[in-house]
Amino acid sequence: MQHRGEPIDVSHHLSEIAKKRPLSPLKGLQKYWGKPGIISLAGGLPSPEYFPFETLRADGLPSDTLAAKPKSGLSWLWNLFSSSNSTTLPITIPKYTSDPASINLATALQYGMARGLPQLQDFVKKFSKVVYQPAYEGYAVLLHAGNTDGWAKVVNTLCNPGEGVLVSEWTYPSAIATMQPYGIRPVKVGMDGEGMSSTSLREVLGGWDAEERGMPRPHVMYIVPVGQNPTGATMHAQRKKEIYDLCVEFDVIIVEDDPYYFLQEGPYAPPHKRSQMRNVMDSVSDEEYIASLVPSFLRFDYQGRVIRLDTFSKTIAPGSRLGWYTCHPLFAERIERVAETSTQQPCGFGQSIITSLLLNWGLPGYFRWLRGIRAQYTDRRDYLLDCFQEKFHLETCTSPMSIWDGSVSYAAYAKTSRGSDEKQRGPMFSFVPPTSGMFLWIRMHFENHPRFKDENEETLEQKLWVALAEAGLLIGPGVMFSADPPNENVKASGHFRLSFSNSENEELKKAVDIFSTVTRKFFKDI
Numbered sequence: 001m002q003h004r005g006e007p008i009d010v011s012h013h014l015s016e017i018a019k020k021r022p023l024s025p026l027k028g029l030q031k032y033w034g035k036p037g038i039i040s041l042a043g044g045l046p047s048p049e050y051f052p053f054e055t056l057r058a059d060g061l062p063s064d065t066l067a068a069k070p071k072s073g074l075s076w077l078w079n080l081f082s083s084s085n086s087t088t089l090p091i092t093i094p095k096y097t098s099d100p101a102s103i104n105l106a107t108a109l110q111y112g113m114a115r116g117l118p119q120l121q122d123f124v125k126k127f128s129k130v131v132y133q134p135a136y137e138g139y140a141v142l143l144h145a146g147n148t149d150g151w152a153k154v155v156n157t158l159c160n161p162g163e164g165v166l167v168s169e170w171t172y173p174s175a176i177a178t179m180q181p182y183g184i185r186p187v188k189v190g191m192d193g194e195g196m197s198s199t200s201l202r203e204v205l206g207g208w209d210a211e212e213r214g215m216p217r218p219h220v221m222y223i224v225p226v227g228q229n230p231t232g233a234t235m236h237a238q239r240k241k242e243i244y245d246l247c248v249e250f251d252v253i254i255v256e257d258d259p260y261y262f263l264q265e266g267p268y269a270p271p272h273k274r275s276q277m278r279n280v281m282d283s284v285s286d287e288e289y290i291a292s293l294v295p296s297f298l299r300f301d302y303q304g305r306v307i308r309l310d311t312f313s314k315t316i317a318p319g320s321r322l323g324w325y326t327c328h329p330l331f332a333e334r335i336e337r338v339a340e341t342s343t344q345q346p347c348g349f350g351q352s353i354i355t356s357l358l359l360n361w362g363l364p365g366y367f368r369w370l371r372g373i374r375a376q377y378t379d380r381r382d383y384l385l386d387c388f389q390e391k392f393h394l395e396t397c398t399s400p401m402s403i404w405d406g407s408v409s410y411a412a413y414a415k416t417s418r419g420s421d422e423k424q425r426g427p428m429f430s431f432v433p434p435t436s437g438m439f440l441w442i443r444m445h446f447e448n449h450p451r452f453k454d455e456n457e458e459t460l461e462q463k464l465w466v467a468l469a470e471a472g473l474l475i476g477p478g479v480m481f482s483a484d485p486p487n488e489n490v491k492a493s494g495h496f497r498l499s500f501s502n503s504e505n506e507e508l509k510k511a512v513d514i515f516s517t518v519t520r521k522f523f524k525d526i
Helices: 016-020 027-032 075-080 118-131 147-158 173-182 198-206 237-249 271-277 286-292 329-340 348-391 419-425 457-470 505-523
Strands: 055-060 089-094 140-144 164-168 185-189 220-223 253-257 306-311 323-327 392-397 409-414 429-431 439-444 495-499
Touching (some): 055 348, 118 140, 118 306, 118 348, 140 147, 147 173, 147 220, 147 306, 147 329, 164 198, 173 185, 185 198, 198 237, 220 237, 237 253, 271 348, 323 329, 348 392, 348 439, 439 457
Parallel strands (some): 164 185, 220 253
Antiparallel strands (some): 055 089, 140 323, 392 409, 409 429, 429 439, 439 495
């Protein structure tokens, strides 16, 4: 989509607080601080001479350290030829430098502009242009301290008490927790196999009754479109365009929280079918790699109504507390005012190290690193599902659940010589293999539990969760991801979220062993 015009006026979306935020008196002086020859006695800046760091050093990894192609079925051969490279990339950041364009501690560790180091701003703006390709001119980038912080500042900037925010019926719980103290309520929208449903969104927006709902029609949407948390769904271009067009029609701002964007693992295939799908994944060009990724909402955003949240948490390190917005310049300016009196700029240590690493890598190097990260998480996703294949009898099925419409789901039965008996009882659980992200979302079929008539799903979910925890396996209870208000989520029970991101194969195998043993016993508990 090529509009490339100017963004529209979005000032009416600002919250009452955001409209009243002035420029921070001290921060307003900063534009003069870099002026050659100026003597500044205005701000309370500590002297860099007294920073107890003369040089900051780190050993980074080369961008091609990780294999860019997931393992095939011949994993032993892959391991033989993919031993880790011991070479490191030395990073040295001095306190002072004669080159004003270079990263230095005197600047990075000083009070600075809330939008962040200019070198990192430049890098992520080029990155956003190449990868996301916003459909309008003049978009802005602004650094933040991770996507949760980024979302909190957006809530402060766009939402007033008593309003609602459109969210998927299953969603990231911290996003809702951020809103609640401000008196801002989640408004759930139905889902299918790609995440938020455009059909359900039209029903919610088109049928809105402000008096019945007790609030005006929402003008803000929060959405995790890739690696949807918790379901692992991937939203493709056509669905995004449908949702964007609806947001234009009903004047809604889209907040695209996309931490898993570069973990697009693709469809799961059993081991015997895997190698033929992966022979060319490590030989594509940067252009082909970018084209293989589903487009961001920014690709369709010709009006400037998308606020995109990116983070280095999933691609470099969560402890860096560093990410960025790509959005309408008015939103960036108002969000910067929030930062000036709260977090200020992100941590100077994290900015200086990550900026130096990225500048060493360059855009091609960062693309290569991202391809490697995707391959590693694809391997972990595949291994976890292979373990389920080993421990359970899995059958493809058509799920009656609306959130899995259009997806191939697997129904899980106990492996037993009396398989027909197990099938008569029905499956214990079902799932759709995630196509992005870090999570497997499981639907427990408690209706097939012998005590289902006496105990509801909420009780059974809690009992099974406790049994798993006591056996040594901690997983996410599904009820915490529901967009329904507390005390109204009985229908949302019966789900679990399993993360495959932070465990080696041995630990994943042990986890599935525990899940198998406990679940089989639980469903036989009469």
